[in-house]
Amino acid sequence: MMLLPDYRVRQRDYLLEISRAITARLDLDEVLRRILRASTTMLAGQAGIIALRSDEGLRVRAVYGISQAMLDYFSPLLADISIREDGVLNIPKLDEKIQKLAHAVELRQVVALPMAVGEEFVGVIYIFRAYGSDFSQNDRRVLQSFADQAAIAVHNARLYANVQRERKRFEAILEHAADGVMILTSDLRVESFNHALSQITGWQANQAIGRAHDDIIVWSCCEPGTDLHAALAEGWPHPDGQPHNDTLYVEGDLVRPDGTKISIGITYAPLLDSDGNLINVIVNVRDITHFRKAQEMTSTFVSVVSHELKTPVALIKGYASTLRREDATWSPETLQHSLQVIEEEADRLTTLIDNLLQVSRLQTGAFAIDLTGDVALDQLAKRVAKNFRTQTDKHEILIDFPPDFPKVPGDETKLRHVLDNLVNNAIKYSPEGGKVQIGGTVNEDKVHVSVSDEGVGLPQDELERIFERFYRVDDALTRKTQGTGLGLYLANAIVQAHNGDIWAEGTPGEGAKFTFSLPKEQ
Ligand code: ADP
Numbered sequence: 001m002m003l004l005p006d007y008r009v010r011q012r013d014y015l016l017e018i019s020r021a022i023t024a025r026l027d028l029d030e031v032l033r034r035i036l037r038a039s040t041t042m043l044a045g046q047a048g049i050i051a052l053r054s055d056e057g058l059r060v061r062a063v064y065g066i067s068q069a070m071l072d073y074f075s076p077l078l079a080d081i082s083i084r085e086d087g088v089l090n091i092p093k094l095d096e097k098i099q100k101l102a103h104a105v106e107l108r109q110v111v112a113l114p115m116a117v118g119e120e121f122v123g124v125i126y127i128f129r130a131y132g133s134d135f136s137q138n139d140r141r142v143l144q145s146f147a148d149q150a151a152i153a154v155h156n157a158r159l160y161a162n163v164q165r166e167r168k169r170f171e172a173i174l175e176h177a178a179d180g181v182m183i184l185t186s187d188l189r190v191e192s193f194n195h196a197l198s199q200i201t202g203w204q205a206n207q208a209i210g211r212a213h214d215d216i217i218v219w220s221c222c223e224p225g226t227d228l229h230a231a232l233a234e235g236w237p238h239p240d241g242q243p244h245n246d247t248l249y250v251e252g253d254l255v256r257p258d259g260t261k262i263s264i265g266i267t268y269a270p271l272l273d274s275d276g277n278l279i280n281v282i283v284n285v286r287d288i289t290h291f292r293k294a295q296e297m298t299s300t301f302v303s304v305v306s307h308e309l310k311t312p313v314a315l316i317k318g319y320a321s322t323l324r325r326e327d328a329t330w331s332p333e334t335l336q337h338s339l340q341v342i343e344e345e346a347d348r349l350t351t352l353i354d355n356l357l358q359v360s361r362l363q364t365g366a367f368a369i370d371l372t373g374d375v376a377l378d379q380l381a382k383r384v385a386k387n388f389r390t391q392t393d394k395h396e397i398l399i400d401f402p403p404d405f406p407k408v409p410g411d412e413t414k415l416r417h418v419l420d421n422l423v424n425n426a427i428k429y430s431p432e433g434g435k436v437q438i439g440g441t442v443n444e445d446k447v448h449v450s451v452s453d454e455g456v457g458l459p460q461d462e463l464e465r466i467f468e469r470f471y472r473v474d475d476a477l478t479r480k481t482q483g484t485g486l487g488l489y490l491a492n493a494i495v496q497a498h499n500g501d502i503w504a505e506g507t508p509g510e511g512a513k514f515t516f517s518l519p520k521e522q
Pocket residue numbers: 421425426429453455456457458466471472473474478482483484485486487488489511512
């Protein structure tokens with residue numbers, strides 16, 4: 001075995017220690033300190049500096065044998081450094097700078113080498129001697145081996161910091177994504193689980209992680225057609241498939257741990273290694289309840305509107321064509337009655353179209369309310385009552401407001417629309433007739449207006465739903481009665497826009513009472 005000279009043994013031992021420190025992922029500062037100590041000792045120096053390149057130029061990152069107070073003397077050595085094409089450092093006026101240094105801190109010889117990874121210049125290492133001979137070519141060679149190690153350590157630390165940053169960024173994206181996301185291992189166990197997915201599925205991340213996909217994704221009976229297992233059985237993911245078009249989409253109703261259901265759409269995206277083996281499945285879960293509701297709503301809209309339009313149009317056409325017949329003459333009463341029907345049906349169409357327009361304005365955000373008016377609701381109620389009295393013989397429309405009922409800020413046309421709707425309903429849903437009372441009360445900061453009737457009444461569990469768009473109670477009378485389920489929806493929107501509230505009370509068979517409250521001041 002060849003015996004190495006003593007310094008070569010020490011150099012090898014130091015390099016070994018340093019590469020161990022690098023692989024053990026020690027803190028970069030500690031690794032650089034060790035490299036500097038080893039280099040200074042190996043080169044029989046008294047002090048050393050490692051400076052790293054940053055956006056603001058070279059910055060001292062490790063020192064050996066130099067006190068903090070002395071560091072300022074060394075800053076000229078870090079200014080204006082560049083690296084030549086042949087990889088040699090160019091330190092302008094080095095001799096002059098060293099002379100000054102010798103004066104201040106008694107360091108007389110210097111050797112400086114660049115630290116580089118490939119083409120990239122990452123920093124510089126300086127070793128100083130206070131006495132003894134100049135640094136030799138051999139010293140430079142020895143120092144280069146340490147500089148290379150230092151450059152590797154810096155490079156690794158930067159890679160590691162980048163990986164950490166990317167990881168944090170990825171975790172933040174995952175956690176804050178609006179869609180539910182989970183990552184599955186190749187055997188379909190949950191590895192990550194984000195906040196949105198907790199909200200959709202009802203599973204907490206800490207309960208879900210480690211569980212099988214099938215524990216979390218439980219489809220309600222008979223759904224869906226092609227699920228993850230069916231796709232896997234058919235050879236998904238396809239090893240040669242393009243990642244973007246090899247996703248799998250499954251839609252259905254998910255059963256949550258508490259038994260409730262939610263409509264979801266899931267996109268499964270496979271993550272394959274270079275050999276085409278499945279590493280992970282990225283699962284993106286979207287709550288499609290709104291989408292499904294919107295689809296339902298569209299079809300309800302089309303059927304309600306076409307039905308509601310058809311009836312008056314058919315009546316108008318029927319009466320008009322009868323009146324036009326040239327082979328018949330009509331008594332003045334028949335003529336009067338027929339024209340009245342035509343007029344009423346035309347009014348109904350106008351109301352329907354008006355309601356539809358208002359709903360569409362609500363949806364597009366163009367629903368304007370002018371709260372600057374002074375509305376005397378008691379006077380308004382009187383006008384509404386007068387108008388409806390002409391339309392019914394069966395009902396007695398009564399008004400009950402205290403004498404000094406205050407005016408409220410609001411939009412008179414829109415509030416009239418609310419009252420019209422409530423009184424119209426009270427008449428519509430009390431086919432046997434009876435009293436319809438419009439009353440008002442006042443308290444400290446609000447006024448209340450209510451419309452009550454003695455009609456069919458309302459079941460307890462319908463009291464809130466009747467304010468939903470297109471919602472109509474499913475009973476025999478409602479089915480016989482024309483309507484779109486938009487009146488109360490609009491009334492609610494108008495009252496809300498006045499910062500008020502509207503609610504219903506009632507018992508089946510005992511009539512219904514609708515009340516809205518409005519603030520006295522906006
Ligand atoms: P529409 O009357 O056109 O159906 P609304 O939105 O005005 O729509 O009312 C929604 C549903 O609420 C009605 O279909 C009816 O079932 C119920 N409803 C409204 N007002 C009354 C009332 N005064 N008495 C009983 N049920 C009512």
